Amino acid sequence: DVKVTQSSRYLVKRTGEKVFLECVQDMDHENMFWYRQDPGLGLRLIYFSYDVKMKEKGDIPEGYSVSREKKERFSLILESASTNQTSMYLCASSLLQGAGQPQHFGDGTRLSIL
């Protein structure tokens, strides 16, 4: 089975801090994704990557950056955390080739910015 592991289940940080959220997958998937999930808004795509060192903006990239130095690892960076970034963050991965590949999700990081 595909395993997507997010480094922390819960995280509390302060306004202005630089925050790193880490995600690792073990199935050699090309695609990796970062979403945030908020009540009533569903999942919104922040960034995705289809290869090492490649990144594409999603629907809400402002205030975030990403890093993909190795195929299995995709990091989300909050450059200067703000309270409106308090949310559940979900990482996912999928194969690149062939339409309709399912995405495999980690269990999420619930981030609180105080």
Next chain:
Amino acid sequence: SQQGEEDPQALSIQEGENATMNCSYKTSINNLQWYRQNSGRGLVHLILIRSNEREKHSGRLRVTLDTSKKSSSLLITASRAADTASYFCATDNWGGNKLTFGTGTQLKVEL
């Protein structure tokens, strides 16, 4: 932007009953997928239906797709308490595996 909108937002039924959730979307799609999310966990892929398909079955799940109405439905038959979860539709608009998720339906199955 939100592509899929699920209806209803919340649904409460008794064990053994059927549960139907609907999803509407705005632009043409390559395929549509349904996911389940248990409380405090990540999403799990349930079933995929391609734009040239009208109906698909997997165990107790039945998915329909009407591209003329830009809508899909997920039917869970003979529901169980373990089916209690949020259900999301997700559309793949260009076949590149980038999905756009809806806002979800919260299903509660009571004993």
